[in-house]
Amino acid sequence: MPTLLCVPILVHDEAAAMADALAARDAGADLVEFRIDEFFTGSTDSASGELDDAQVKTVLRLVAGSPLPCIVTCRSATESGGVGGYGDDEMARVSLYERLGTAASVSDTRSHAPGSGELKEHPPRYLDFEYAAYTRSANIRQKISLGVTHPAQVRRDVTTGLILSTHDFDSRPVDLTRRVLKMQQEPAASVVKFAFRARSLRDNLEVFDLLQDNRERGEKPMIGLAMGEFGLMSRVLAPKFGGFLTFASLRKASTTAPGQPTVRELIDLYRFRSIKPATKVYGVIGSPAAVAHSLSPLVHNAGFEAIGWDGVYLPLPIAADDSSDENTYLSFKATLDALLDHEGLGLAGASVTMPFKEALCRWASWDTHAEGSANTLLVHTSWDVDSHCHVDRVLTRNTDSSAVRALLDAALGHLSGKTVGVVGAGGVARAAVWACASRGANVCIFNRRPERAQALADRYNQKLHRGDQGRVSVEPLDALRAARADAVINCTSLGMRGGKNEQGHSTASDLAAPVAEMLALPEHCVFFDTVYNPVDTPMLRAARERGFRTIDGVSMFVEQAAAQFTLWTGQPAPKALFERICREALSVEK
Numbered sequence: 001m002p003t004l005l006c007v008p009i010l011v012h013d014e015a016a017a018m019a020d021a022l023a024a025r026d027a028g029a030d031l032v033e034f035r036i037d038e039f040f041t042g043s044t045d046s047a048s049g050e051l052d053d054a055q056v057k058t059v060l061r062l063v064a065g066s067p068l069p070c071i072v073t074c075r076s077a078t079e080s081g082g083v084g085g086y087g088d089d090e091m092a093r094v095s096l097y098e099r100l101g102t103a104a105s106v107s108d109t110r111s112h113a114p115g116s117g118e119l120k121e122h123p124p125r126y127l128d129f130e131y132a133a134y135t136r137s138a139n140i141r142q143k144i145s146l147g148v149t150h151p152a153q154v155r156r157d158v159t160t161g162l163i164l165s166t167h168d169f170d171s172r173p174v175d176l177t178r179r180v181l182k183m184q185q186e187p188a189a190s191v192v193k194f195a196f197r198a199r200s201l202r203d204n205l206e207v208f209d210l211l212q213d214n215r216e217r218g219e220k221p222m223i224g225l226a227m228g229e230f231g232l233m234s235r236v237l238a239p240k241f242g243g244f245l246t247f248a249s250l251r252k253a254s255t256t257a258p259g260q261p262t263v264r265e266l267i268d269l270y271r272f273r274s275i276k277p278a279t280k281v282y283g284v285i286g287s288p289a290a291v292a293h294s295l296s297p298l299v300h301n302a303g304f305e306a307i308g309w310d311g312v313y314l315p316l317p318i319a320a321d322d323s324s325d326e327n328t329y330l331s332f333k334a335t336l337d338a339l340l341d342h343e344g345l346g347l348a349g350a351s352v353t354m355p356f357k358e359a360l361c362r363w364a365s366w367d368t369h370a371e372g373s374a375n376t377l378l379v380h381t382s383w384d385v386d387s388h389c390h391v392d393r394v395l396t397r398n399t400d401s402s403a404v405r406a407l408l409d410a411a412l413g414h415l416s417g418k419t420v421g422v423v424g425a426g427g428v429a430r431a432a433v434w435a436c437a438s439r440g441a442n443v444c445i446f447n448r449r450p451e452r453a454q455a456l457a458d459r460y461n462q463k464l465h466r467g468d469q470g471r472v473s474v475e476p477l478d479a480l481r482a483a484r485a486d487a488v489i490n491c492t493s494l495g496m497r498g499g500k501n502e503q504g505h506s507t508a509s510d511l512a513a514p515v516a517e518m519l520a521l522p523e524h525c526v527f528f529d530t531v532y533n534p535v536d537t538p539m540l541r542a543a544r545e546r547g548f549r550t551i552d553g554v555s556m557f558v559e560q561a562a563a564q565f566t567l568w569t570g571q572p573a574p575k576a577l578f579e580r581i582c583r584e585a586l587s588v589e590k
């Protein structure tokens with residue numbers, strides 16, 4: 001059975017909730033969850049002790065009028081993670097569930113909305129109740145069970161199933177597996193749900209193991225989700241592991257759990273409906289901040305769609321330790337090893353970005369490339385008869401280098417014998433220096449901290465042995481104007497959005513000196529800015545005004561992404577599509 005897509009709706013107002021349910025249907029959801037914990041107050045009539053009839057009727061009208069099958073949840077405050085949460089009389093909540101579950105046995109008709117005709121009330125498709133509350137007393141257990149199994153219920157087309165659920169907004173519960181088994185064994189439960197905050201990507205793998213095991217044993221349907229920025233993977237890949245449903249919000253701001261994607265992101269970006277057990281998984285591995293702003297999921301998923309490739313590309317964040325390169329490497333290694341070892345995941349490739357490019361090279365020491373950093377992982381896998389994935393071979397590549405080379409070759413004819421100035425001495429500079437010098441260009445590095453530039457030059461000069469390869473030298477930043485360069489590449493973060501001041505731009509004084517240096521270059525010079533956000537950087541604008549030919553950072557991004565795409569799929573990348581997606585995405589960024 002395909003994994004369902006469910007939109008949670010926090011109910012405050014009947015009309016707004018119904019409008020959201022309609023919008024969820026139109027956006028492509030299969031199910032809605034009416035979260036009534038902020039709406040239902042648990043108040044009862046003082047004389048009869050009955051539940052507030054107006055509130056109950058409102059919920060019943062929502063259920064009856066919902067354009068999609070629905071779950072009704074009055075989430076206990078102890079398991080709401082601070083979003084909504086019911087903290088009033090527990091027995092009133094239990095009575096509400098009983099009343100909702102047996103709604104079909106009530107024969108009177110209710111008005112759906114003013115002027116919209118009469119609707120028979122009927123029960124929701126599912127009621128969600130927490131396992132911890134369910135097991136608190138025999139009385140609660142009996143009442144909730146009755147709500148979904150009452151023999152007197154007259155149900156023509158709708159039966160109500162109980163989702164027994166458990167949530168931990170802090171971390172993975174130590175007794176998760178035992179809890180899940182116990183929920184499975186509850187006769188009244190028709191679906192078992194667990195959700196917990198992922199502390200790392202590896203926590204998703206545990207979710208996948210439980211789902212996969214559940215599917216193989218043919219147990220009751222299961223919903224397993226990891227929450228938070230590290231848990232997106234579990235939400236998107238639920239169909240791969242037989243998850244019963246995944247939650248997605250209508251709008252970015254309306255998520256009921258951290259890390260929840262929107263419906264449109266799931267359907268359009270991640271192609272949720274086409275994900276199957278054998279779908280190959282790719283992603284961008286980087287710090288949480290780096291992957292959150294990456295354009296790679298946009299371009300690669302669109303590329304897979306364009307060529308009909310059975311793959312999905314995800315953000316894969318790994319927390320780095322700013323104070324220790326060794327710890328950063330160790331968490332990268334532990335995560336990548338775990339992802340590759342997982343038999344059901346099928347990790348087939350990854351882009352690797354800040355701050356793990358050097359870590360990838362170290363990890364893949366058997367596959368050493370002279371660049372000293374790599375940005376691409378290519379995994380050859382095979383599947384056995386039990387649908388378990390095995391890694392046959394892992395390769396690393398640096399497509400930043402091949403992108404710089406391709407763009408400069410196109411602009412200068414051929415790099416051999418040319419002089420290239422590289423401004424900066426970080427990760428991108430490393431790729432640019434190697435790209436040019438290994439093709440016969442003489443490269444001069446200009447960097448704010450000259451010692452960093454010298455270390456880079458020494459490293460590469462040791463590797464550049466062949467007569468047709470160039471040499472690497474170092475000059476202070478203010479000597480750039482004197483360089484007789486055929487091309488200058490800005491490999492610093494100068495001009496990058498979100499870089500320096502409150503407006504997100506490098507300050508004028510940061511830029512003034514390098515721009516002045518650059519403007520004094522000879523007119524035939526090609527100016528190449530690797531910064532791509534904003535597309536039109538201050539340096540590119542100045543260079544164009546000076547009459548230089550320019551290459552922008554988007555061209556480099558597209559070129560390196562296209563090279564990765566071809567490595568993974570063996571097919572040419574739809575570069576024009578990549579380019580359009582990047583420029584559109586960057587034009588709307590604030």
Ligand code: NAP
Nearest residue numbers: 424425426427428448449491492493496530531553556557
């Ligand atoms: P990195 O390793 O942190 O290196 C940053 C470099 O910028 C260092 O050399 C640093 O000099 C220099 N720098 C920073 N602030 C400066 C300032 N105020 N004045 C002078 N120099 C300054 O970063 P990276 O990974 O190489 O990335 C650099 C840029 O490349 C990023 O902004 C990113 O936008 C761009 N990029 C583009 C692509 C693409 O596909 N187009 C791909 C990746 C990255 P020190 O050594 O003196 O600190």
